[in-house]
Amino acid sequence: EADIYQTPRYLVIGTGKKITLECSQTMGHDKMYWYQQDPGMELHLIHYSYGVNSTEKGDLSSESTVSRIRTEHFPLTLESARPSHTSQYLCASSEDRGRYTEAFFGQGTRLTVV
Amino acid sequence: GNSVTQMEGPVTLSEEAFLTINCTYTATGYPSLFWYVQYPGEGLQLLLKATKADDKGSNKGFEATYRKETTSFHLEKGSVQVSDSAVYFCAVNNAGNMLTFGGGTRLMVKP
Numbered sequence: 001e002a003d004i005y006q007t008p009r010y011l012v013i014g015t016g017k018k019i020t021l022e023c024s025q026t027m028g029h030d031k032m033y034w035y036q037q038d039p040g041m042e043l044h045l046i047h048y049s050y051g052v053n054s055t056e057k058g059d060l061s062s063e064s065t066v067s068r069i070r071t072e073h074f075p076l077t078l079e080s081a082r083p084s085h086t087s088q089y090l091c092a093s094s095e096d097r098g099r100y101t102e103a104f105f106g107q108g109t110r111l112t113v114v
Numbered sequence: 115g116n117s118v119t120q121m122e123g124p125v126t127l128s129e130e131a132f133l134t135i136n137c138t139y140t141a142t143g144y145p146s147l148f149w150y151v152q153y154p155g156e157g158l159q160l161l162l163k164a165t166k167a168d169d170k171g172s173n174k175g176f177e178a179t180y181r182k183e184t185t186s187f188h189l190e191k192g193s194v195q196v197s198d199s200a201v202y203f204c205a206v207n208n209a210g211n212m213l214t215f216g217g218g219t220r221l222m223v224k225p
Contacts, residue, residue: 045212090157
């Protein structure tokens with residue numbers, strides 16, 4: 001059983017609000033990721049981190065920002081939520097095992113901006 | 115870069131039917147191949163993996179064989195159950211340490 005947790009599971013919030021989606025893992029993994037999953041199910045990598053103080057943008061441009069101050073914690077922040085941000089957000093982590101690297105996923109946060 | 119192509123869904127089957135979900139990939143070097151499953155309302159879970167050519171990954175009755183000559187990693191199960199209804203993702207990873215996912219295939223199994 002993977003030990004990676006996301007909170008909240010569901011969030012409905014009004015336009016213009018600032019939100020932070022939490023992601024924590026207890027496996028000591030250096031690498032962490034945020035994916036956005038659209039209704040068509042496809043996964044889009046929006047942010048990743050190779051370790052503390054490391055953050056990179058992913059393949060899909062996103063207005064969100066991330067931080068990595070502690071190994072176990074990788075929060076995602078939206079300064080001003082908009083309806084276009086409505087989506088499922090999945091956090092993942094992995095060890096550095098080269099081509100054998102497999103990712104462990106949290107249960108996701110379903111965000112609805114009204 | 116890497117890419118993964120999966121068959122479009124949804125795939126709708128009756129219980130106890132045979133399942134195949136096709137997956138082909140493009141990657142340099144010697145990638146590892148993975149199948150992940152996402153049950154409704156959940157994150158992704160690793161279902162099975164294979165790390166070299168001709169390896170067969172298996173779990174929970176699902177199987178997939180790493181075919182380097184056809185760059186494929188098709189998922190199969192001999193007899194599906196209603197509880198197998200989920201979205202299945204094929205993924206590839208070469209030495210870049212980053213998984214590349216296919217677009218996902220939704221499976222619906224009817225009793």
